[in-house]
Amino acid sequence: MxxxxxxxxxxxxxxxxxxxxxxxxxxxxxxxxxxxxxxxxxxxxxxxxxxRIQGLGTNLLVISPGQSVQNGVSQGLGTAQSLTDKDVAALQKLSVLSAVAPDQTSRAQVVYGSTNYQTVLEGSTPDLFSVRNLSLAAGRPFNLVEEQHAANVAVIGSTVAQNIFGNQSPVGKTIWINGLAFQVIGELTTQGSSGATNNDDRIIIPLTTLQNHFTGSTNPNVIYASAASGQDMTRAQQEVELTLRQSHGLSYTQSDDFVITNQSTLLxxxxxxxxxxxxxxxxxxxxxxxxxxxxxxxxxxxxxxxxxxxxxxxxxxxxxxxxxxxxxxxxxxxxxxxxxxxxxxxxxxxxxxxxxxxxxxxxxxxxxxxxxxxxxxxxxxxxxxxxxxxxxxxxxxxxxxxx
Amino acid sequence: MSLLKLEGVSKCYDMAGEVFYAVKDVHVSVEPGDFVAIMGPSGSGKSTMMHLMGLLDTPTTGEVWIEDIPTSKLLERELAMLRNQKIGFVFQSFNLLPRTSALENVALPLWYAKVSDGEALSRAAAALRRVGLDPEAKGANHPNQLSGGQQQRVAIARALVTAPSLILADEPTGNLDSKATDDILALFQSLNDEGTTIVMVTHEEYVGKHAKRIIRFRDGRIESDEQVENRLRRMEVAQ
Structure with missing residues (x-):
């Protein structure tokens, strides 16, 4: 057959x-x-x-505080307050890093006209925009002068802009954040979400302004740093680790009380x-x-x-x-x-x-x-x-x- | 040379510790041109004989020869080839493949013999014509569209199609009415007249009387083996 x-x-x-x-x-x-x-x-x-992770910024190093341990129970990554502005100053002296942006976050109530909106308030230095690869759809980022003088200026994410202003242009408008007047100077281009976080739902203001009016602390929640070149990522990471260990006065028997991640480890x-x-x-x-x-x-x-x-x-x-x-x-x-x-x-x-x-x-x-x-x-x-x-x-x- | 020869053939089964002989020490040979009826009451061993002759079953002892070929040492594959080429089977219940056309049913043994498709179908059509069925009119019909007599004709055509040495028929008229029975018996006689050797198992005296030779079985042994006097002859019914 x-x-x-x-x-x-x-x-x-x-x-x-x-x-x-x-x-x-x-x-x-x-x-x-x-x-x-x-x-x-x-x-x-x-x-x-x-x-999306690759779009977060080239040569990005993310330095987070380690875990705090209470009564022997680990509280999870980032719960310790081990990063200080002293660390930031030390890192800024490293030649392997091209930029360092300390970063703090808080929650805030935003009011514009009759609109009320809850969002994330992020404070950082102007370097944040280059380090995190943030581009603007309209307006401009804040500058060093505004950062030094703790100016009430804000760059808002596209979700925030959409929710508060609808189709109006946000640049030049005045919004109220927790009762303080801020001038909107820029709007971020839409980035999309990474995991559970919506990167478009935030307002970025100068770090000094956030510290003065909202958090009252000079300890950054996280430090973003850019390595001078992509080839030197490993060396940059090693130098950052060494610098922070020195700055925290850790002896060689103690382990790091901070965590450094870069894109490749994230990937x-x-x-x-x-x-x-x-x-x-x-x-x-x-x-x-x-x-x-x-x-x-x-x-x-x-x-x-x-x-x-x-x-x-x-x-x-x-x-x-x-x-x-x-x-x-x-x-x-x-x-x-x-x-x-x-x-x-x-x-x-x-x-x-x-x-x-x-x-x-x-x-x-x-x-x-x-x-x-x-x-x-x-x-x-x-x-x-x-x-x-x-x-x-x-x-x-x-x-x-x-x- | 005999077409088929059984030498000291026995077939026994172990029934709950007791040995039961279905066929015991049988010597018989079938010559070219024979038309043999194997007869006997049920349980006499005639069906087992048929299976042994058709190489469907293997004897416990003894030897079955097909045209001088001893078959006891053959492999399953070689037995399948002998069944395909030397023996044509006709069963009581026709055993046609359902939902398969009459022509394809007839061609089936040729496909197992690896004959090409075109040749198989033309030989199947010729076989259908020989048994009195028009391949144009009935060839495409499925078995359930044919009468019992027609189905048995298709089955006989299937048995003929490989031009076997021997046709083995097991109660070929058992499921047919008397008219169809006469038709089939007349067909067997006319095939036999043309030289086809036929061995037919039946328990009906009337059917047996159409053969040239009757072998009677009782309790697994041959009781008698004689030529038929006053053989019934029928003209083959017009096609």
Whole structure:
């Protein structure tokens, strides 16, 4: 029997029980669709977050205070108040850094006309704009003079501008922050969110102004620094660490009470997290493929039992064991393949719908498609082997006698 | 040379510790041109004989020869090839593949013999014509669109299509009415007249009387083996 004949026979026997065939396919379809959708959405999320992190600023070093420990319980990163303005002054003397921007944040109530709005108030030096790669959609950033004189000037994020001013231009307007009048001098271009933080929902004012009127403290929550060149990131990080250890008077037995992160470590962490997440989701999808495979095996066994007489007849007419084996294997491979192809289509549609909901550009992962295709074929054949083998081993006489 | 020869063939089953002989020490040979009816009451071993002759079952002891080929040492693959080329089967319940056209049912053994598609279909059409079915009119019909007699004709065409040495028929008229029974028996006689060797298992005296030779079984042994006097002859029904 040539292959087209075998294929036609398989199609015919699958078409004989359409509902049963569909339910068998469903197991594979769900598994494959899950793999395709999860891998596509996963890689889309990774690439969008990666590009955002790269957009945070080139050569960026982020220095945060370490964890404070109360009664032996760690309070989490950034809870200690270990960074001071002395540290900032020491860092500014380093030649490996091109700019240093101490940063404090607070929450603030903003009033403009009858509009009331809660947002994040961030205070920093003019260097922040270069260090964090912040560009302005309108107006200008504040300058050193304004920073030194603690001027009441504000650069607002696009979400804030949208919420307070609607479609009006915010530049030149006066807003009230916790009862103090501020002149809006600039608006940031939209950046989008990174993780849970919306980078557009904030107001940036000079650090001195924030310290004088809002926080009353000179300890920065975080220090942003730019390395002079991308090649010197490691050296810059080492020098920053050394300087801060000196400034904090740490002996060599004590560990750092601050944390330095740079883009590459951030990316590494992120990739680690997404890899774990993807392999976890892939594992779940794999389990559903396994269940689908068991479904194929189950139905093929039923099919072999039902068609025992037919198998006997074929053997009487001259079908060899391998011919019978081939017939049933092709049938189960076809189920796997069909389930795989439909599953890929369903997965691609699901991925694009999810992409629209999550507002990220989702591209169906081509390697995932190939993997799904091959895996579903392998599942079809793999779980078809035992039933096909049982069919092939039936003795013709027992098969013909079977009622 | 005999077409088929059984030498000291026994087939026994272990039934709850007790050995049961379905066929015991049978010697028989079938010559070219024979038309043999194997007869006997149910449980006499005639069906087991049929399976042994058709290489569907292997004897516990003894040897089955097909045209001077001893078959006891053959591999499953070689047995399948012998069944395909030397033997044509006709069953009581027709055993046609459902949802498959009559023509394709007939062509099935040729596909297993790896005959090309075009040749298989033209030989299948010729076989259908030989059993009195018009391949143009009935070839595309599925078995459930054919009468019992027509289905058995398709099955006989399938048995003929590989030009086997021997046709083995197991109660070929068991599921047919008397008119269709006569048609099928007439077809067997006319095939036999052309030289086809036929071995037919039946428990009906009337059917057996159409053969040239009757072998009677009782309790797994041959009770008698004789030529038929006053053989019933029927003209093959017009096609």
């Amino acid at each position: 040539n292959f087209t004949k075998v294929l036609r026979t398989a199609v015919k026997s699958l078409a004989l029980n359409p509902l049963r065939t569909f339910l068998t396919l469903l197991g594979i379809i769900i598994g494959v669709a899950a793999v395709i959708a999860l891998m596509s959405v996963g890689s889309a999320t990774t690439s969008s977050v990666t590009s 590494d962490t992120l990739q680690g997290v997404t890899q774990t997440l993807q392999s976890f989701l892939g594992g779940i999808a794999g389990i559903s493929l396994l269940v689908g495979g068991i479904g194929i095996m189950n139905i093929m066994l039923v099919s072999v039992t039902e068609r025992t007489r037919e198998i006997g007849l074929r053997k009487a007419l001259g079908a060899t064991r391998s011919a019978v084996l081939k017939q049933f294997l092709v049938e189960s491979a076809l189920v796997g393949l069909l389930g795989g192809v439909i599953g890929i289509a369903v997965g691609a549609v699901t991925a694009s719908v999810l992409g629209r909901v999550m507002n990220t550009a989702v591209q169906v992962n081509v390697s995932a498609v190939w993997i799904a295709f091959v895996v579903s074929l392998v599942v079809g054949i793999g779980f078809g082997i035992y039933p096909a083998f049982r069919a092939a081993r039936l003795s013709p006489i027992n098969a013909l006698r079977y009622e």
